[in-house]
Amino acid sequence: MVEPAAPSISFLFRTDQGRIDRKTWARGGLRLGALLAVLTAVGFLLVPYMRHDLANMPLLDWRVIAAYVYLTLYIFALVLIAICFYNLSAKRWRDRARPAALAGLVPFFALLASAAHWLYPQMDNEVAIWSVVAIDLLFILLLIWTVVELGILPSKPAQD
Numbered sequence: 001m002v003e004p005a006a007p008s009i010s011f012l013f014r015t016d017q018g019r020i021d022r023k024t025w026a027r028g029g030l031r032l033g034a035l036l037a038v039l040t041a042v043g044f045l046l047v048p049y050m051r052h053d054l055a056n057m058p059l060l061d062w063r064v065i066a067a068y069v070y071l072t073l074y075i076f077a078l079v080l081i082a083i084c085f086y087n088l089s090a091k092r093w094r095d096r097a098r099p100a101a102l103a104g105l106v107p108f109f110a111l112l113a114s115a116a117h118w119l120y121p122q123m124d125n126e127v128a129i130w131s132v133v134a135i136d137l138l139f140i141l142l143l144i145w146t147v148v149e150l151g152i153l154p155s156k157p158a159q160d
Contacts, residue, residue: 006024007020008025012024012028012084012087012088012091013028013032013084013087013088014087015087016086016087016090016091016100016103017091018094019091019092019094019095019155020091020092020095021055021084021092021155022092022150022151022152022153022154024086025089025091025092025150025151026151028088029085029088029089029150029151030058032081032084032088033087034079035081035104036081036082038064038075039074039078040072040074042074043071043074046066046067046071047068049063049066049067050064050065050067050068050071052064052082052084066135077116078111082107082110084109084153085097085103085106085107086103086104086107087103088103089102089103089106089150090103092150093149093150094144095155095156096147096149096150096153096155097156097157103139104141105142105146106146107153109135109138109139109142110134110139111140113132113135113136113139114132116129116132116136117132117138120132138144139152
């Protein structure tokens with residue numbers, strides 16, 4: 001038996017139209033997850049250079065500038081990865097005979113949880129830690145539900 005050709009990257013990530021099976025969704029999601037992991041690992045390596053102490057460093061230190069340029073590009077990449085994940089997941093939600101709009105939940109709560117983790121240390125206890133934990137828990141539950149629905153459960157026939 002000949003396996004069908006893999007869908008193009010353009011089809012998977014640039015549009016939310018169409019349908020895909022769970023295997024294709026898992027492969028696409030793993031690609032996006034691997035890219036996110038690599039970009040995040042590099043970001044963590046640059047965190048020490050994002051703390052700029054003028055008492056010990058010159059005003060224009062190339063390492064600090066490079067770290068913040070990377071941070072800017074990283075944020076742009078996060079938004080693109082979220083859009084790609086939405087497009088990929090919308091196809092799979094449609095294949096499960098569910099509203100494609102559900103694909104926006106995981107990227108939205110991932111960005112919300114990231115923002116909460118960034119904001120919490122900046123606000124000097126103005127943001128309650130329970131709110132950060134609640135957003136994290138909601139994100140984790142949504143992620144588990146999405147992986148089960150899209151990565152494990154079979155396709156359903158289209159309902160016209």
